[in-house]
Amino acid sequence: MRxxxxxxxxxxxxxxxxxxxxxxxxxxxxxxxxxxxxxxxPDADITIITDEGEPLYNRILIKEFAKGKLPEAPIxxxxxxxxxxxxxxxxxxxxxxxxxPEGHTVTAHDGTEYDYDKLLLAIGGTPxxxxxxxxxxxxxxxxxxxxxxxxxxxxxxxxxxxxxxGAGLLGxxxxxxxxxxxxxxxxxxxxxxxxxxxxxxxxxxxxxxALRERNVExxxxxxxxxxxxxxxxxxxxxxxxxxxxxxADFVGIAIGLNFNTEILGGTDIEYDNGIYTDEFMRTxxxxxxxxxxxxxxxxxxxxxxxQNGAWGSAKEQGTIAAKNxxxxxxxxFRWVSSYSITHFDFPFLSFGHPTLGxxxxxxxxxxxxxxxxxxKDGKIVGGVLIGDLSPQTKYKKLMREQVDVxxxxxxxxxxxxxxxxxxxxxxxx
Amino acid sequence: MSSKDGQQPSSPDATAPPTVAPVSDxxxxxxxxxxxxxxERTQHALATASPAGSLDIDPATSRLSRGDVVVFTDYVRVK
Ligand SMILES: Cc1cc2nc3c(=O)[nH]c(=O)nc-3n(C[C@H](O)[C@H](O)[C@H](O)COP(=O)(O)OP(=O)(O)OC[C@H]3O[C@@H](n4cnc5c(N)ncnc54)[C@H](O)[C@@H]3O)c2cc1C
Numbered sequence: 222m223r224x225x226x227x228x229x230x231x232x233x234x235x236x237x238x239x240x241x242x243x244x245x246x247x248x249x250x251x252x253x254x255x256x257x258x259x260x261x262x263p264d265a266d267i268t269i270i271t272d273e274g275e276p277l278y279n280r281i282l283i284k285e286f287a288k289g290k291l292p293e294a295p296i297x298x299x300x301x302x303x304x305x306x307x308x309x310x311x312x313x314x315x316x317x318x319x320x321x322p323e324g325h326t327v328t329a330h331d332g333t334e335y336d337y338d339k340l341l342l343a344i345g346g347t348p349x350x351x352x353x354x355x356x357x358x359x360x361x362x363x364x365x366x367x368x369x370x371x372x373x374x375x376x377x378x379x380x381x382x383x384x385x386x387g388a389g390l391l392g393x394x395x396x397x398x399x400x401x402x403x404x405x406x407x408x409x410x411x412x413x414x415x416x417x418x419x420x421x422x423x424x425x426x427x428x429x430x431a432l433r434e435r436n437v438e439x440x441x442x443x444x445x446x447x448x449x450x451x452x453x454x455x456x457x458x459x460x461x462x463x464x465x466x467x468x469a470d471f472v473g474i475a476i477g478l479n480f481n482t483e484i485l486g487g488t489d490i491e492y493d494n495g496i497y498t499d500e501f502m503r504t505x506x507x508x509x510x511x512x513x514x515x516x517x518x519x520x521x522x523x524x525x526x527x528q529n530g531a532w533g534s535a536k537e538q539g540t541i542a543a544k545n546x547x548x549x550x551x552x553x554f555r556w557v558s559s560y561s562i563t564h565f566d567f568p569f570l571s572f573g574h575p576t577l578g579x580x581x582x583x584x585x586x587x588x589x590x591x592x593x594x595x596x597k598d599g600k601i602v603g604g605v606l607i608g609d610l611s612p613q614t615k616y617k618k619l620m621r622e623q624v625d626v627x628x629x630x631x632x633x634x635x636x637x638x639x640x641x642x643x644x645x646x647x648x649x650x
Numbered sequence: 651m652s653s654k655d656g657q658q659p660s661s662p663d664a665t666a667p668p669t670v671a672p673v674s675d676x677x678x679x680x681x682x683x684x685x686x687x688x689x690e691r692t693q694h695a696l697a698t699a700s701p702a703g704s705l706d707i708d709p710a711t712s713r714l715s716r717g718d719v720v721v722f723t724d725y726v727r728v729k
Contacts, residue, residue: 281684281686291676295681560686568685613690
């Protein structure tokens with residue numbers, strides 16, 4: 222029998238035949254993509270695959286659950302009926318282990334194959350393990366999933382003393398959980414300041430003081446060399462590189478994320494730390510897109526590759542990716558990300574890329590008010606606001622519109638800064 | 651994006667501008683947002699109104715509805 226190859230024009234196929242979309246990851250990026258795909262393509266087949274055992278929940282509220290301040294119910298965002306109502310197939314407890322870009326299939330751990338016309342990888346990251354002796358002992362926690370939060374809550378409620386490692390945005394959540402659960406704690410940090418790549422010692426001292434008030438003691442120039450355990454392999458002590466010993470029956474570690482790129486191994490999808498995409502969230506394969514924490518996307522504002530790790534950005538990337546999966550080039554991702562801390566009496570917000578830049582300016586206004594802007598090539602690329610969030614919109618606008626603020630650093634940090642205060646071209650914004 | 655509907659208690663005067671007030675207990679049936687889920691405009695209104703005061707948002711376009719709780723420096727409830 223002769224075989225006949227039939228080529229179907231993709232645009233015709235899109236309009237006339239139903240497309241099949243597979244999304245790997247049911248975090249906020251994957252779930253918002255599914256929602257947008259359904260809005261844009263009422264007849265498409267949509268499958269969302271996750272290795273977690275529960276549908277989308279609010280990852281940025283699980284810390285409040287672990288603190289004991291929120292019940293479980295409001296943390297769930299979708300129940301399974303949300304997917305049924307939208308005719309989206311949800312595959313829980315299913316780990317994708319292989320991608321075949323040529324064959325347009327992904328394979329799960331149990332051998333099930335899923336065919337796709339368009340694939341979205343919204344696979345996020347996994348907390349980095351501390352490579353020291355006994356770091357897998359009982360009582361040592363990492364923090365990413367709701368299940369992690371349940372384990373943390375259960376354990377911290379009965380703990381006597383704690384150690385937290387990781388002086389960044391996730392580490393401080395762990396420290397705040399120990400504080401809220403009234404467990405005395407030591408917060409071990411490298412260097413002399415919390416989040417030292419984004420804050421000066423003066424700015425970080427506001428955070429240190431707030432921690433001390435809550436019975437969490439920052440310990441500087443520290444870290445962990447190894448953990449000691451008891452006969453049941455439960456952690457008892459953290460020993461730092463100086464030989465100082467900190468007793469702890471609860472340990473929280475947040476030293477960074479490993480992005481879940483291992484499934485790309487056998488493919489030619491381009492990635493480094495995360496998956497490379499353009500501003501339309503498309504990878505180097507026309508039919509494969511990526512969204513959320515996993516992407517190293519072309520940042521139109523920075524003019525460079527960038528990676529965000531924030532809820533709002535992941536949600537927006539999921540939406541934008543879906544629109545471009547349906548109609549490539551229809552909407553670009555142009556976004557200033559932000560991330561706040563709500564554990565203290567004063568607000569804290571970081572935006573953009575506060576750890577980048579070739580210059581910066583900062584000012585302190587009171588014991589709980591401080592600001593720092595990171596500047597690159599004369600333009601704002603990020604910042605941190607403590608105490609007063611009111612200039613957020615103005616700084617983000619200057620950043621989004623890539624306004625040259627060269628020579629006007631001091632104006633930018635006037636306490637009641639207004640856009641009109643700027644001179645020259647910057648003033649026209 | 652939420653599948654939790656029907657959680658807004660009826661307000662005595664639905665036309666009155668929304669306000670916020672601190673809460674300490676959050677019942678399981680309430681819809682809860684983290685500050686970072688809100689738009690810049692709503693964040694600004696909330697930061698200005700917190701911990702108690704009138705909330706300058708358009709309830710028709712904002713993600714926030716009466717009855718919702720927002721996790722900010724305090725837990726506040728939209729009334
Ligand atoms: C404790 C905590 C507090 C945070 N606080 C804030 C905050 O206050 N503000 C803020 O803006 N951001 C915060 N973040 C960050 C924010 O939650 C993330 O940026 C955002 O959730 C990323 O969403 P995502 O969909 O890209 O990835 P994820 O939410 O990580 O989702 C990826 C999903 O893909 C699944 N997956 C991965 N690989 C596979 C595979 N091979 N097969 C099947 N499934 C797979 C994962 O299990 C996961 O469910 C916080 C994060 C944590 C953990």
